[in-house]
Amino acid sequence: MPDPDHSRVAPATGDGPAPILELVGLSRRFGGLAALDQLSLAVMPGSLGALIGPNGAGKTTCFAAVSGFLALDEGQVRFLGQDITGWPAHRICRAGLVRTFQIVQPFAGQSVLENIAVGAQLRRPSRREALAWAAEIGSRLGLQRYFGVAAQTLPIAARKRLELARALAADPRLLLLDEVLAGLNPAEIDEVIPLIHAIRASGVTVLMIEHVMRAVMRLAEQVWVLANGSLIAHGAPAEVTRDHRVIEAYLGPGAAARLADGQP
C-alpha cells in the first residue's frame, strides 16, 4: 500500500532513534565533473559505518562538504536534527561533528601534546584543564612517549594517531575519519583497529572512509558504496562486497559476470 505522505512519517515520531547525520541530495560539480551527484544517506547514532568506493568516487568530497570545507551546489546536511548546510567549518566542529584529514596536517612546529591540546581546549575552559585532557586522550591512543616531540618528526603511524587524538580531544559526537589506516603496515593497522572500536564503544558515532577492505570488514557494521558521486550500494560489508554494481565499479563493466563465470 503506497503511503502518499511518506515524508511526514519518516521523522523521529515513534519508532527508532533519529539519525545523527542525514545527507539529503548532496550535489557538487567541479566544471563538468559531478563530484557528488544527489548523494543521500543517514547515519544512526552509535553506529560505526564506512564509506567506500573506487578512487575519485567522491568520498573525500563528501566529507569536505559535510564538515563545512566545501560549499554544496545542492542538498542539505542535517546533524543532530539541525540543518548545518553552509555553516563554517569551525561552527560545525563546535556542534560536535569533527573530521580528520586523509593527508595528516599536524601543527608542525608544536609538540605532540600541544597539538592535542588544540583539540582539547574546544570544550575546556582553562589551559590547564585542556592540557590535562589532552594528556589523557594522548595516553589512551598510546602517544605518551611522543608528548614532548615536535609533531613533524613523528613517524607516519604516530602521525595518524595524532590526527585521531586531536579530533577525539574535541569531544565529538560524530567522528569522520578519512583513511586513518592508509600508509600503515598490517601490524600497525591491527593496532589501530581496536582503538577505533574503543572510540565507538565510548559513545562516539564513527563514519570512516577506508580503502583497507580487511579493516572495513572487521570494523564497519554498515557500508555505503560510492561511485561517480552517487550511492550505488548500502548494507552490511559482506552483502555489499557481493553486489554486482559494486564489483563493476571497482573492476570495470562486465567484471561481475566474468567473476561469476569463473573467468579472470
Added chain:
Amino acid sequence: MPEHAALPPAMARHAAPVAPGSQCVELRRLNHAVARSIRTLSGLGVLFVLAPFVFHGEFQITFLTLALYVTLLGVAWNMLGGFAGQYSFGHAIFFGVGAYAAAIVQVQGGLNAWFGWVAGMCLGGLAGAAVGAVSFRYGLRGSYFALVTLAIAEVCRIIANSISITGAGVGMMIPLQPGLAHLQFAGKLGYYYWILAMVTVALALSSWVRHSRFGAALAAVRDNEESARALGIDATALKVMASALSGALMASAGVFYLQYFHYIDPTLVFGPAVSVQALLAAIVGGLGSVLGPLIGAIALAVLNEIGAHLFGGIPEFSMVLYGILLILIVRFMPHGLARGVAPLVRRLRGASGRREDTAGA
C-alpha cells in the same frame, strides 16, 4: 548509548611502552610555562628599572630608551607576525594612525596628551581590526597580505600628505609643555621609564598570549589553518583580534615617538622605515617568542651605534647593516637570536634546572 568512561582494555594494551615519568615532563613544561615566563619578565624588569643607576650618562639612557622603543615596535609586529604568522610589511599604518591621532587631539582638539595616547591606541586597534578584517575575510595570506599592508601604508602616507587636518606635507608639531600631565619630560629619564612601562605591559601581554588558549589557537592557525578550523577555531576572527592587539601596541609606539620628538610628518610615521624596524626586531630576535623582540631590538641598537661611529658620514648607513644582519640571521639562525641564544642560557643556568625537571616527573 553505552557509557564507557573508563577506556576499554584494548587501548591500554596497545599503548606504546613508556619510559617511567617521561609523559609528565611535557605536561609540566606547558603547565609551568606562564610562571616561568613571569619570573623571567620580572627579573628583566628589575634589571631595566635599575639600569639608569649604573648607566646614567645621557648617551646611555638615550641608547636604552631607543632600544626599548624598537622593542615595542617588535613586540607589536610579533603579535601578528610571530604569533599569528601573518607577515605585514606595512605596520607603519598603525604607528602613524596612533601618532597622528595623538597629535590631532592635542593640536587641533586642544586636549591633553593623555587623551591623545588613549585615542591613538584605540584608533590603532581599530585600524588593526579593519585591516585584518578586510584582508583575512577574503583569505589574503603570505606575500599577498604583506603587499596589501605595504600598499595601505603608502596610501596612508599619501593621504596624510594631502589633507589639512594632518598638516599635510609640513607635518605636525606638538606644543612643548614638559610635565607628566602632558606626557612630556624635561629629562631623558622620564621617557626611559615611560617606554619601559609600555614595554613591560606589552611583554606581559605577549607572554599571556603565548601561553593562553587564545595563543594556542593562534599558533594552530599559523601552523595549519585548515586543521585549526577543523578543530573548531574561528581562524578569521582570531587573526582579526591579533591584528587589533598588534595595531594598538604599534599605535602606542607612535604616540611615544610623537611625545619624544615633538614632531611628525607623513614620511616619518607612515614611511617604510618604521615597518622595517618593527619586522626586523621581531625576526632578528625570534618570531613568535616573547623575548625575541627585546633581544632583536638590542642587537639593532648596538648595530646602529656601530654604524654611526664607523660610518657616521654616510646617512642611513645603519640600513645597510640591518640588511646584512637580516641576511645572516635568515641564513644561519632562522629562528632568531632568542632561539640561538637559549641553549647558552640553559648551559649557564647549569644542571640544577635539569635535575629539578626530572626529579618531580
